[in-house]
Amino acid sequence: MEYLWVIPFSPLIAFIIIGLFGYKLLREPLSGVIAVIGVAISAVFSVYGFYEVSKTGGYYDLKLFTWMPLGNYEISVSILWDPLSALMTCVVTVVSTFIFIFATGYMKGDPSYPRFFAYLSLFVFMMLMLTLADNLVQLFFGWEGVGLASYLLIGFWHYKKSASVAALEAFVVNRVGDWLFLLGVLLTFVTFGTLDYLDIFNKIPEAGFWTMTAIALLLFGGAVGKSAQIPLHIWLPNAMEGPTPVSALIHAATMVAAGVYMVARIMPVFASSEIALDTVLYVGTMSAFIAATMGLVQNDIKRIIAYSTLSQLGYMFAAEGLGLFKDGMFHLASHAVFKALLFLAAGSVLVALHHLLDVQKMGQLRKYMPITAITFLIGALALAGIPPFSGFFSKDPIIEAAYEINWVIWVFLWSGAGLTAFYIFRLYFLAFENGDRLDPHLKAHVHESPPNMTIPLIVLAAGALILGFFRDFFMNFLRPSLDPSQMKFLSEETRIIVENGLERSHHVHIPDVLHFVIHSLTSPLGLLALFMALGGIFVAYLMYQRRVIDPVWVGNTFKPIYLLFYNRWYFDHIYYAIFAYGYYKLSRFMWKAGDKFVIDGVVNGSGKVSMSFGDFMRLAQTGRISAYLAQMAVGILVFLSLFLFLS
């Protein structure tokens, strides 16, 4: 398995090459080609590694080199290759490859073309450091690295003020989560004296329940920030200011899923605390539902998909909180495919319409861009959970299992599914069908995108169509990483703790693909879920295609609810009030306190006043130096007396 080191370093080399020679030598097509080659090489190697590990189901811990010795523990850069990391790595590299190819078309003619691909390659490297890590420090390194790359890419068009602001917002909000995460890492180190996952797992029995809860919750705080869950979700919709391939890659398929991956990666830690699992469950469910309601009333094509990302990530966390880690990871993989598809199709629309974002001003695009429309429709059906698309096989099991574990959770997830189907088909009907609202000037130029953009769409659409049927394969494949009875690296005591922790899902039985389809079409529970999705589509059809129900009338009739959704449940307002206003108050206070000190020269004795006049003699006469010396004398006296008389 030595060849695995190629996976992370191939994009890094691409990054270095593009960074050094991008503008001078490679310029427009070549820098993109090098980036595609770099990530394609990792994709090939990771798929091969995936194949090998699927044969054996073992795990390989390769220590590449020591990074930093800390007393008895050595932090190393390493690769932990087991089914879980193999799946995540494949999702990242394969989806990236197609998005990179798409981006060579999307970014055509941009003056900063090489910079874009340099950043993208850097992002993939950091993401792979994260997925391949065998310890929390490397994970954190990748975690921060993808945050940095995301910051750079959201603000890629830095001349747009909204883009710079969104980048900064993403950065700041993520810092909140990252501080929690870092505290979690440090608490882990203090508790266990090690940061390698496998050692941590085996030392779990030594730690108390509350320590484990604190560690899990702090680490989950990082996941909430990175995966944009409520209450740290506000940055993701605004992050859509970045170029669309970035939204597809970072803010839909990979980086935002890092939180879900991290929770699954250290599943035994979460499983050892019921409180932590419940927190994951409730945060995930709330995000799934609330984000779906926010998506109902948006008009910006990318933001609608962004809210759906928030919501789907909520489903993944909910699955993990229910103890269904394998289902959560499978939904992550299938979501990565169909959400990347949706974003890329939206990107294709944007290129054709010269970056017009408002869906209310689109319409009948299917006539002009058939491939984009059909692939988008496939992505939308997958998202809505209609059989036989992948979303049906990955999302519906979570919803049905929720019913058997906690029916309150089920109500939210189930109604969320209806909302999901509604908002994505609202988008589909408004943009691709319905009336002709396009600006005539634009309409003259609308045409299908070139092959380097449509081929990735077709491939991803094919993925969204067939991936669901491989559900059983993925479930079995993930078993050595996420099923305590088959996790070879767990000690006996840890295994018992983990099995107890996951007890909530023990009685849940999800049948194989064929029986699951039959079950969904026959049992009341399955039909309820299916009708909810179809109902959502049907209502969208009535409202936005047939125009039988007037959306404006609905908005006016349910005005308070409409306003609540439209203003995103007032989260942004509340944060603005607390942080912006609070910061203003605080800085005023600091300013007053600071200036009092500064001007009076009590603490600081800044020479500002005298400096502006700058007269040497005057300076000596102001007595500032003697004030300094007096302060020093006081300082010495305090210190001397402190140590002479008190110790």
Added chain:
Amino acid sequence: MSVIEQLVSGLGLPNFNVLIPEIILLLTAFAVFILEMFSKNRRVISAFSITGLLISGIYILVIILGILKLILSPITLREASANPFYSYILNNYLENFVTLYGLYVVDLFSLVFKLFLIIGTIFVLIHIRPYAEAKGSYYGEYYYLILFSLFGMFIMVSSPNLISFYVGLELMSISLYVLIGLYRKDYRSKEGAYKYLIIGGTGTAIVSYAIALLYGRTGTFDFREIAQTLIASNTVDVGLIGGLILLLVGLALKASAVPFHQWAPDAYEGAPTPVTAFLAVPSKIATYAIILRVVVEAFPSLTESWGFAWALFAAASMIFGNLVALRQKSVKRMLAYSSIAHTGYITAALAAPTGMGFAALAFYSIVYLFMGAGAFLLLASLEKNEGWNNTLEDFKGLAKKDPVSALLMLIFMFSLLGIPPTVGFFGKLGVFLALIGYNVWWLAVILVVTSIISAGYYLRVVANMYMYEPSFKGKINVSLVEKLSLGVLAVIVLILGIYPTQIWTLTTTISSLLMAGVGR
């Protein structure tokens, strides 16, 4: 045996082999001194001093690598003595490394610090000529004064003895007083120099009083002998504590730790900016090094007292430096306070008197060299442009006017703030881990909280550069040489931020050697 006895009994010549880097440095300094009188070619003087430093630095680097090879890898003594290079190192650096009759020690600790002091000084020398010429206050004195000051730092980091420490400290400081004032017709420069002179002089007085008290108590100047006497007598009295605390106060003053920092903002702001870089980085690092050596070698029995004293200094410096930096409008002055805050972060490691703590101190002070020097030297390059005053306002929209400078500034700001993947993160992480390893939670919490506060002013510079329209009207022109030298610093910051292992191993080694007192 005391110094005089050794001299009297005529134990022969001291080992001059180990002094070769110092000799090269001193010869360069004198040569520049003479050259400057006869030659008007400024490039020659600058190139000559840099070459001298490079030779000295490469010599030290080779010796360090040799020593590391000998102590870290399983080479037997026999193999080592067969190889002429290894036997040279064995004879000179692992056996006879205390020279000048016990007044000078050339161990791995001092060599490592000397190497990084030289590196920092070379960067300062690269930037000083363009800056001084643009500002119309070029003097040949810059070069030899900096070299003499560096020589003083060499003596400081190599001193095993209060007397040679004192000599080195004074040589460094007096050269610095003159350097700060070397700004023609600029009163702020004179004001800063004058303040530093007065307060530094007071500091010298305090240190001499401390030395007198310690000598009176122990009857020796030698660090190790002081330690032995203290361990043997095992009593703590007024003279000892008074001497120790006064010594620490004097050192804190030189390191500009709160509450003895008053000179620093004025001196930093008044000095020509490359000199500020020299003052803020190499001279500080030499001070941190001697602080570490004094407390570990001379007062191992009093860890509790000095650990607590440094914890107080560090806490005060972190809180005060960061809070006041928030309020600055001039970036140069802001960085001066940030340097006070960094004194806090670095000396905080002494609150955990363990190998980990000492390694963290050495690591942070070494990596601070790259980010601190980078930030100040970048200011120097920008300041050359007509009308640039280093205010926050000037930085608005820099990313549009000069993207390379803005990117460099971003890297240095991130590193000073401590965001991965810059090396500043590992500096803070090392100190933090050392502190929690020794259960000094309160200081660790202060470190984290003040670091978060510091984001307020570092990120403000970044935000100004990237999120505003340019407000500075003039042209911005940073020469290629300067960009290259700053680029090297930035790349080092990033590389060490990703792979700090080598430096970390090095500092761990010197900290364990220092604690073991190998060969002394």
